[in-house]
Amino acid sequence: MGALSIREVRKSYGTTEILKGINIEIEEGEFLILVGPSGCGKSTLLSMIAGLDSITSGEVHIGGRKVNDLSPKDRDIAMVFQSYALYPNMTVRQNISFGLEIRKVPKPEREKIVAQVAQILQMEQLLDRKPSQLSGGQRQRVAMGRAIARDPTLFLFDEPLSNLDAKLRVEMRTEIKLLHKRVGKTIVYVTHDQVEAMTLGDKIAVMKAGEVMQFGTPQQIYDNPANLFVASFMGSPSMNFILCQVVTLNNGVGLQMETGGQTHVFPVNRASAALSAYVGKQVIVGIRPEKITHKVDFLAGAPSFYVAEAQIEISEPTGADTLLMIKINDKNIVCRVHPEYAKLQGERMAFMFDMSKTVYFDPATEARIV
């Protein structure tokens, strides 16, 4: 039995249904990410796991135990909030030991735990400060310390890093990952940052409007998005989507692309069988920016590659790569090119399209074709 199992969970406020039947199951020690745009119900789901919100229907099991009717304190969980929710009137030490005190852990034991936690998070020198005397990152650390002190079977994080600046966010992200390695506990982590989702998660549940759009490992979700929404949500810069006509090519199918007045027919090396039903119709082609690069001569002849020349509309150097924007079928397409090979804005250059990982969506239903 899994560490956390969410079965057909629904939540309604009055007549509006916020969660529409969620099913998620993870194993002990796994890091689950709930990711999705604002208002899709991530926090609501987390609150229901924590027992802070009632469950309208469905079941939540933690460690094999049905917890629907247990109060938060009996669910053996700890939670880290977006606003940190440190008790402003208490010192860091008191913040960490408050929960222990309530559970009647004897004082010497409490002090030992506080010392341990402080050591794990390297905040011994902060123990006697009030939260108002701490920086954002330090508050974040204390909030995690408070959770660790409880030693729960399940950690819940609700966008813990969203109030930090970009640099600190990256640092804390690494720290959380290390922490997970160290304590090995099951974690449910809410974020709307897809980079956090990709880097931290063992499993990701991509949510939209109260439904899980896709549940899987980060790589599955990145390489094999279930639909247009997941494909566009995960990845930065996000996947390119090109609406184009499917035509016959040799004895398979091809995709009709137009750039700078020139028409190309891109080969479909994979899944041409599924696409043959769309000949004469339009599909949405999804191709990630890193699959459009400069022309590499020894690859250019291979069957899944296609080379086309296009004019660079905009050039955005990021240091490691340069993002070049071109126009295909009147849509802006982002290409990720090594800075050495990137030409200047306004110039033309040959781009090489790697079609092996392209995905296809139906324009009407936005569902994945293949």
Place this chain on the structure above:
Amino acid sequence: MADTSNTQTQGASRFGRYVIYTLLGLVCLYYLLPLFIMVSTSLKTLDDIRSGNLIALPNEVTFEPWKEAWGSACIGVRCEGMSVYFWNSFRFVVPAVLISTLVGAFNGYVLTMWRFKGSDIFFSALMIGCFIPFQVVLLPMARTLGELGISNSIAGLIFVHVVYGVAFTTLFFRNYYVTIPDELVKAAKIDGAGFLRIFWRIILPISTPIIVVSIIWQFTQIWNDFLFGVVFSSGDRQPVTVALNNLVNTSTGVIGYNVDMAAAIIAALPTLFVYIVAGKYFVRGLTAGSVKG
């Protein structure tokens, strides 16, 4: 070009500032004048008052009127001054202020963090209490006090003021607590704290600014109250405001303006004191919601 226009606007704004300060000064004078007259009159002898001018400073300073007002002025048939009534007021004002503040804090806590079905209606109903004029509740209150067996007692006055004040204190605390993130209470729930423990250990300790507001407000309201005092108490159980009225109305031939003024200042001293000591918290507390960081 740019320079001249710059100095021009500077000059204009400096002129505007003078106007503002002058106006403020005048308004201050206007408000301080009565206090000045009261203080100076209370330090004059009766002869001085009769012969001199209202705004003039005393020819010779005397503290006799203050002594008389405090200890020997006649109020009705008793000639023991204001002191008895002054302490009377304290005896019911302090408990009434503390109880109504505590109840208000508790109400505010429940209404924001443990909302129940109908809590909004409950709050709206309570708010009507802020708009009910004193006169309306006099008769029902008299009945209630009778039923409870606490009419004409300190306990009765405490009860009246708590009941009447709770609407205001609840409003204060509710509006303060809605600015506190829900997550704080959620965190405490996950830590295993219950309803009362969260209130005592977390919510109340972070309520200092609004507690100060509530105490100042309630203290001034209850201390200055006249109507409830005159209706629900009598004889030597009356509050200082009623005593002041009686003192001024008790005629012994000559009208002792200096004693009246001293008595009036005595009656007003505690509220003045509270404002001076805690006034800055008052402003801070009232704006606390908007400047929370």
